[in-house]
């Protein structure tokens with residue numbers, strides 16, 4: 001069976017978070033079946049980009065967006081003041097390569113992450129303030145037409161997948 005869904009690794013309980021806490025699994029019975037049947041690819045973009053577990057927390061710098069990061073006009077910086085933009089962009093490209101390799105059109109990514117968030121991210125001041133915005137990987141995937149959902153939208157993601165199964169992928 002074809003791989004048709006991408007998920008953030010931490011959402012299936014893998015230990016890849018910056019603070020090395022176990023990710024809280026959000027695997028529903030349907031997702032469990034899909035995982036068992038090899039229909040789900042999983043990736044932690046930050047690990048794929050070369051960052052360790054644990055690692056210092058990082059945020060997109062204030063007043064910049066994930067699109068800015070991808071275009072080279074914004075940075076991702078960690079609490080040590082280190083520029084980790086290259087690792088974030090590299091991880092995003094690894095996720096994109098994965099979806100393009102398998103023709104994946106739907107992703108379920110972890111909310112609020114500077115890589116995986118699709119609606120909100122922290123504002124870059126490390127003060128715990130959320131703002132509207134995307135993580136770098138979510139942005140790159142959405143720029144390439146992937147339908148991105150988060151862990152609160154699993155039913156919507158699966159419904160989207162079901163709908164897309166009726167539509168052949170564009171070459």
Ligand code: SF4
Nearest residue numbers: 008010044110113116
């Ligand atoms: S949110 Fe994304 S980058 Fe962060 S630990 Fe989960 S999979 Fe990795």
